Amino acid sequence: MVPKQKLRVTTVVYWVLLLYIIAAFAWWAFSLLQQNREIHTLLKKNLPTASTDYAIKTKAIEEAEKRGIYKYVGEGSAFLLLICVGAVFIYRSVRQQFRLQQQQQNFVMAVTHELKTPIAVARLNLQTLQKHQLEEEKKKKLLQATLQETLRLDTLINNILIASQLEDHAYHITKEELDFSELVKDAVKAFEVRYPERLLQALIQDDVTINGDATLLKLLLSNLLENANKYSPKDKRVDLHLAQNDNAVFLEVVDEGTGIPDEEKKAVFKKFYRIGNEQTRKTQGTGLGLYICQKIAEDHGGEITVKDNLPTGSKFIVQFYG
Template sequence: MKKTIFDKIVVGFVLLVIVIFSVLALYTVNMTQSKLLSNTEQNLKTESKLIISTTVTDYMNGLIDKDTFYQKLDEHAADMDAEIWLSTANGEIIYCSNSESPAAKDMMITDFYDRTDIYSQTVKTGTLNGCFSAKTLSLSTPVYQDKSYAGLLSIHLSLQFIKDIAQKTFASTYMPFLVIVVLSLIALMLITNSTLKPIREIIATSKQYATGNFNARIDVHTDNEFGELARYMEEMADELSRSNEYRKSFISNISHDFRSPLTSIKGYIEAMIDGTIPPDKHEKYLQIVLNETKRLTKLTQGLLELNNFDSFDLQLDKSNFDIKSIILPTINTFEGRCQDKGIYLHAIFHTDNTIVYADRTRIQQVIYNLVDNAIKFTPEGRQITVQVTEKSDKIFVSVKDEGVGIPPESIKKVFDRFYKTDPSRGKDKTGTGLGLAITKEIIKAHGENITLNSKVGEGSEFIFSLPMQKEMQVPIKAVHVKKEEATQYISNGKFRIKKN
């Protein structure tokens, strides 16, 4: 079974608690036993001193008889719950409070103590050479009479009571702690289970995302990190879904746009090779092939440019320049097309302050794309107007046509790559569907906006904004068209190209 990270946390917590508890319990028990042993040893020394100074001294001085002496020693042993031995100067044990003890069977004190230990007070713990079955504290104190060694008084106390006290202390102190630990573990398991539930839900939904089901929703609605993660994952899924749809649309569109000219090129060349098209008409169809090749080249260039926009941030070479200096030459490039279609193309400048801060080459590309798009969809006899206005420290450029217009449901899609409305296809099949997408990316890179207003049958108007000039040491002068050089294009203050 796969272990979760929370399983590891619980196991680690349990092991940590067990280790801490064991170390703490061991330390406390050892400290308790050591303290009790020290206190007991001190009490035995006090009792030994008292017995020697009273009972033993009275017996040696003849103040009490032997029977009374033994009786008092029995009382001392009973009071202390200990075993008392008394040996003479030659080492013979003459008294043992426990008649069952080996010491009561005509033993010598040297059978239990080294000879060097009987002349000074000594403390021993253990069984005393097997005399006791359990661990015992033995205190031996020499008895002197007139500064002469007269014997040895030994008090032996079983240490079982210390073990019993330690166990009682453990039970009374640490059992509640163990209960608290167990309850904490149960609470941790419950919390872990409630925490794992949203994670399991997120994992399950992530697996659906991995299979391509981006419509799956995560059933986590908590106001915490898990809820935030779920929301971000759903947003990621929505973005992936849009990217997937774009990818499918991209492949479909590019396949169509490449297939059509390639099919035409292939068909015309095969027809010329097999003689279906006679040699005297080769020039005509070779021109068609050339046009289709140009169309493919334009499409490829547009794709490469958009790919660069996606892969890298668009690098702009910004500077101050007069917007007139690119609008007027751009209009001139369309003179022939406008004359062929009978379209009026003119520029109107509603402000003398036409200096902007932008990338000159890119903005020229924007104006070219918008005018080119307007010419494609404007019928004969209609007009296209390029206007420049100033508002709120911005320069606004408008390209307005009197063409077929765009349906309301298509307005939001015209900036999508490869998107073409049915009316916009018209008779002009040269468009790639990338011009407006490139235009929007360029304006977006400048931090500005481009908008579209359109009505079916009335025409469309594209409006984009640019920042006004930045302060520079050398100001840019506005471009003025000489009247004698532009007489044929000026009518009522408007720059105009018209059919002769």
Template sequence: MKRPFVIFYALIIYALAELTWWGYMLVHLQPERSAMIMGEGSTFVLVFLVGAISLHKSIKKERRLQDQKRNFLLSVTHELKSPLASIKLLLQTIQKRDLSKQQIQDFIGKSLLDIERLDDMVENMLLASKIDNRSYTFPKAEFNLSALVDNVVNRLQLNKCDLTQQLINAEIEPKIEITGDKFALTSVVTNLIENAIKYSGPCEVVDVRLYSRDNKIFLEVADHGIGISDNEKPRIFDKFYRVGSEDTRNTKGTGLGLYIVKEVLDKHEASIKVRDNDPSGSIFEVVFA
């Protein structure tokens, strides 16, 4: 048990012991008032215990939040270091070696992909900060959601399949119009697809569907990866929440993606739910009413 909890419980035990002793002394000295003393003592103990339990829960919540922030900082450090190291290596190779034009173009393309990854992460952190500070107003206008989803899919799509690349199978109904914050909803689509890619195995297909039905718009992102256990599902939209420890987790991420998704969708009066995919993986379904 950690030191703060040891001190906390020691104080609780001491206070209860003192209360019991003084109650005993009062009853012994004034036996005719024992009923009143016992009643008032019981009320005090009850209030004291309720306060102690509430304080205990607050301390545990704060400790959990601090652990999540620590994991977030570890994750961000890794997320920044990895693409920066990759970009540095690629540029040094271009600078020091006599490469063909095709090789240079290939290295530049890989560098741009890493830069886009860094840009997405920075945008996530900025948007999450603005949401927390309530400084983001979610400006809304009508736009083509089909084009938005198609653009995100094309940006994240990797046409070759090897140990580091993914295939995205998209079924996008054309000309679906929606009124909302285009920037924030771009972040929603990007985070859902990147999350599906992140937790899928190499060469596993990620399915993206956008369609309208009964005056509602549906966006589904399905993967065939590791899936999400039932006890984890209620917490996956919490800020910084990720399964396991950053010291042992192999998947990349900061724990902000799904938090941003839920907050943005709430502002658009849209719903999101997650269910198991068959035979493995998860399906995230967004519904715009």
């Protein structure tokens, strides 16, 4: 049974059980109130009417009946509130678990594809070089393509390892004063070597410093640039801006792709989350890149947000404070 069918069946069973519990609770409450009324009515009937304290005893019975009503109504209301709170909590937890399961399945599918593709391409290129005598220019193109695939595989493995370590607090962050400008320039050069066909415009303020972990910050830059390259048409430009003021360091990576809907802007930073599904989306990825970017930004006392780039595309903004 596929996850969506499981979710539908679980939802139906959940609502049937919840409605049964509420119906049983309502019948229980009605029975107690009815019993309370009948008991006190019987007590009043058994009082001798000729008794001198008949009025006092009748009033006492009526007050006891009211106290019983207040007791059952109060206990019932508290019990009903607990049922509702528990039902909402269970409902949200179950749906979240199913969503997580679906995202994990998508992740496994994506990782399987992401691991097989670069290995297959690299193997094919190397076999071609081994079996055929090619012109020097063709050899360079095949070697460049093979290098790109190995770098892609290395990025994927780093993302998986770092994501696991950051989540489990197993990665020891070593912060030191860094020349962030030079680190960004190195990341830009590496990107240009890997994607020579992509136009990248970088405006980098000199002498921007930051206290941070160089490995993690390089990974953040790599993921943001990879993301921009992945979702932008081949003939569109990618922009990178780095600046610093008295309060913060600002890093922006801007693409001219299709953009991200407003309702998805926060979700894209969740672990395993990707827009669409693995069967229909065309772009490659695992749903870890932006999650890692957010974790790295937070671990460095900053934040990452995404805004629309007009007229089209997305603008990822990382701010480091202090």
